[in-house]
Amino acid sequence: MKIASRVVVVVFDGLRPDMVTPAHMPHLAAFAADGLWFRQARSVFPSMTRVATSSISTGAPPVVHGIVGNSFYYPEVTRDFVLDTSLAEDIALAESRLSGPLIAAETLGDRLAAHEKSFAVVHSGSAGSTYAINPRVAANGHWTFSVMGREATRTPHAVDEVVERFGPLPPRTLPRFEETDYVTRVFTEHVLGEMDPDVALIWFNEPDTSFHYRLLASAETNAIMSAVDVALARILTAIKRRPDADEIAIIVASDHGQISSSGVADLATLLTEAGHKAARASSRAINGADITVTGGNMGEIRIVDGDMARRDRIARWLMQRDEIGMVFTPSDDPVHGAVEGTFSTALVGLDHPRQPELVYVLRSGTGADAHGLPGLGLITGGVPIGGGMHGGLNRHELNTVLILGGAARGGTPGLSEAPSGIIDIAPTVLGLLGKAVPTSMRGTNLAEIEARRQPASVSTLETGVGAFRQQLSIARRGNQLFLIHGGRLST
Ligand SMILES: [Zn+2]
Numbered sequence: 001m002k003i004a005s006r007v008v009v010v011v012f013d014g015l016r017p018d019m020v021t022p023a024h025m026p027h028l029a030a031f032a033a034d035g036l037w038f039r040q041a042r043s044v045f046p047s048m049t050r051v052a053t054s055s056i057s058t059g060a061p062p063v064v065h066g067i068v069g070n071s072f073y074y075p076e077v078t079r080d081f082v083l084d085t086s087l088a089e090d091i092a093l094a095e096s097r098l099s100g101p102l103i104a105a106e107t108l109g110d111r112l113a114a115h116e117k118s119f120a121v122v123h124s125g126s127a128g129s130t131y132a133i134n135p136r137v138a139a140n141g142h143w144t145f146s147v148m149g150r151e152a153t154r155t156p157h158a159v160d161e162v163v164e165r166f167g168p169l170p171p172r173t174l175p176r177f178e179e180t181d182y183v184t185r186v187f188t189e190h191v192l193g194e195m196d197p198d199v200a201l202i203w204f205n206e207p208d209t210s211f212h213y214r215l216l217a218s219a220e221t222n223a224i225m226s227a228v229d230v231a232l233a234r235i236l237t238a239i240k241r242r243p244d245a246d247e248i249a250i251i252v253a254s255d256h257g258q259i260s261s262s263g264v265a266d267l268a269t270l271l272t273e274a275g276h277k278a279a280r281a282s283s284r285a286i287n288g289a290d291i292t293v294t295g296g297n298m299g300e301i302r303i304v305d306g307d308m309a310r311r312d313r314i315a316r317w318l319m320q321r322d323e324i325g326m327v328f329t330p331s332d333d334p335v336h337g338a339v340e341g342t343f344s345t346a347l348v349g350l351d352h353p354r355q356p357e358l359v360y361v362l363r364s365g366t367g368a369d370a371h372g373l374p375g376l377g378l379i380t381g382g383v384p385i386g387g388g389m390h391g392g393l394n395r396h397e398l399n400t401v402l403i404l405g406g407a408a409r410g411g412t413p414g415l416s417e418a419p420s421g422i423i424d425i426a427p428t429v430l431g432l433l434g435k436a437v438p439t440s441m442r443g444t445n446l447a448e449i450e451a452r453r454q455p456a457s458v459s460t461l462e463t464g465v466g467a468f469r470q471q472l473s474i475a476r477r478g479n480q481l482f483l484i485h486g487g488r489l490s491t
Contacts, residue, residue: 002434003447004249004407008192009201009429010235011056012228013049013125014208014390015254016216017041017401018373024222025229031236031252032403034413038446040456040475041402042421042482043256045348046070046298046359046391049125049208050085052255052422053132057107059426059441061349065105067132068354070391071281073292073302082281082292082302086126088151101135106438108199108426109134109142115435118142118197122187124179124205127152133201143195145186147179162186175210175224184231188238199429202235204228211258211388217371239406249408249432249447253425254401258388259375261297265323265362267380268293271301274317276310295380297364297389298326300356311357315339318360319468323378325363325488326393326470330355341465343472348393348483361392363488393472393486408432408447418454419475419482420446442480458484 017039022029044055044062046069054067062068067085074083077094084090085102094102112119113136121137121144123130130146130153137144138154147169150156163169166185170178187202206228210221232252239248268278271293279289281299286292290305291314303311311329318324319341329337330351331344338344345351345359364377370386375396379389390397400422404410408428423443430437431445444451460473472486 002432003410004432005244005247006197007199007249007251007408007429007432008235008239008406009199009251009253009425010232011201011203012207012252012254012401013203013205014211014256014258014388015401016257016396017254017399018396019217019225020401024225027229027233027236028252031232031405035403035405035409036413036452037415038402038418038420038452039415040417040420040482040484041400042398042484043400044422045350045393045483047256047393047397048296048391049255050128050132053129054103056253056255056422056425057109057133057135058103058105059108059423059437059443060105061423061442063346063349063352064440064442065103066352066354067103068350068352068356069294069300071294072300072354072356073304074354079286079304081284081286082279082294084281085132086128088127088131091128091131103132103135105440107135108429109140110136111430111435111438112199113140113142117199117433118195119199120191120195120197120201121145122183122191122202123147123153124176124183125203129203133203143197147183162190165190174213175220175227176206177224177227180204180206180224180227180231184234188234192235192238198433204231208258212383213387215371215386216258216260216369216388217373246407248406249404250406251408251425251428252401252403252405253422255422256390257396257399258390259297259364259377259394259396260369260373261379261383261385261387261389262376263378263385264381265378267295267299267323267360270321271314276314296382296391297377297379298359298361298391299380301358301360303357312339315342315358319465323363324360324468325377326361326472326486328359329357335461336463341463341468343461343463343470347461347472347481349481361486364392364394365487366395393483395485398483398485402446404428404446410447410449416452417456418452419456419477420451421482423480424451444477462489464489
C-alpha cells in the first residue's frame with residue numbers, strides 16, 4: 001500500500017543514537033520524539049562506511065553485495081595492491097577487470113528506475129561512498145551530486161549544475177562546517193525546491209569525520225553536531241513549507257556508530273615480527289609479502305603467498321594475543337569457523353565469495369572514554385589516540401540512528417525495540433512508495449505495523465580456545481540476524 005508521495009532520507013555519517021539528546025541535537029531529538037525511533041537499529045559487519053552504504057542501497061548484508069571491507073584484497077582485480085573502495089580509480093579498475101559492476105546486487109536506485117521513479121542524492125563522503133549509494137546512477141537516469149567534485153560522481157553534470165547556481169565548491173576544513181552548509185543549501189533549494197524527485201537523499205560526512213580526528217564529544221565535535229542538527233531543521237522546514245508536506249515520508253539514519261580509541265596495536269608489524277611478512281593495505285604495494293592486512297580497529301588478513309597452513313597458524317597466534325578481541329574464519333558451519341576457537345564469517349553475514357581468509361577485531365569494551373561516553377578500544381592506527389573508530393562489533397559501533405517521521409511515522413510516535421537496521425532503509429523507501437521489495441533485499445518495510453512490534457529475542461553465542469573466549473549477541477527477525485554486540489570475555 002502506498003503511504004507517501006515522496007521520501008526524503010537524511011544520513012548523518014557515524015552518528016551514535018545515544019548522542020541524539022536535546023542538549024547535543026535539539027532538532028533531531030524533537031524529530032525523534034515526534035517520530036518512530038528504532039532504538040535497536042544496527043549496522044552490518046564490518047561497520048565501515050562503504051560496507052554500510054552498500055547495505056543501505058542493496059538492503060542486505062555484505063554476503064549479498066560483496067563489499068566486504070572499506071579496503072579488501074581482490075585478486076581477480078589486482079594482485080599488486082589492496083583495493084581501496086573510497087577511490088574512484090579503484091572502483092573503475094575493478095569494473096574494468098570484472099567486466100561488470102563491483103556492486104552487482106539490485107539496489108534501491110535500480111528498483112526506483114524500473115518504476116520510473118526519480119532519485120537525487122547530495123553526498124559529502126568519498127567518491128566510493130557516493131558510488132555505492134546508487135552504483136548505476138547514470139544508467140538509471142538519476143542524479144548524484146558530490147561536494148568532492150566532478151570526479152567523485154558518475155553524473156558530473158550534477159556538479160556543473162550546482163556550481164553554476166551556488167558558486168564554487170566549499171573549502172575542506174575540519175570540522176566540515178562549510179561543506180555542511182553548502183550541501184544543505186543544495187539539498188533544500190535545488191533538490192527539494194526545484195528538482196522535486198520521488199526520493200531525495202542527503203549524506204552528511206559529519207559527525208563521522210570530527211569523531212575520528214577531533215574526538216567524540218569534544219567542544220569542536222559538539223559544534224559540528226550542532227551544525228548538522230541545524231541543517232536537519234532547515235531540511236524539515238523546507239519540507240513543511242510544501243503544500244504536499246503531509247504526504248512526504250522522512251527517514252533519518254546513520255550508517256554506524258563509533259567508539260574512542262584507547263591505544264595502538266600495530267598488527268602488521270607484530271605479524272611480520274612473528275614470521276608473516278605483512279603488507280599494509282595503505283602502502284598500496286604488496287612487494288612479495290606473505291600476507292596483506294587492513295587496519296582500523298578490525299581488518300582482514302589475506303594469505304597471498306599461497307601457504308594456506310599459514311592461515312591456521314596466524315589464527316592461533318591471534319587468539320593468544322591480548323590485543324585481539326575476536327577472530328573469524330570462513331566455514332560451512334553457520335556459527336563456528338574453520339579454525340577452532342574462531343567464529344564463522346557466515347555468522348556475521350560476511351560469507352561472500354570475496355571474503356577474506358581471516359578477520360580480526362581488536363579488543364574493545366564498554367568502559368567510558370575521556371568524555372564519559374561508553375565504548376573504548378584498540379586501533380592499529382589511522383587516527384590520534386582518543387580519536388573515534390568503527391568497523392568492529394562493539395554495540396556502540398553497531399547501534400545506528402533510524403527514525404521514521406512525516407508520512408512514514410504511521411500515526412503513533414514512540415520507541416520501537418524491534419530488531420531492525422540499515423538493511424531496512426531501502427525496503428522501507430520502496431514500501432512507502434507502494435513498491436514491492438526485491439527478493440535479494442533482506443530488510444523489511446519498517447513503516448508496517450508488524451515490523452515495529454516484533455519482539456526482540458537476543459541470544460548470545462560463545463566460542464574460543466584456551467584462555468581466549470569470544471561472544472557475539474544477535475537478534476533474530478525471521479531468518480535475518482542483527483548484530484547486537486560482540487567482544488572478548490575478560491579473563
Ligand atoms: Zn560512515
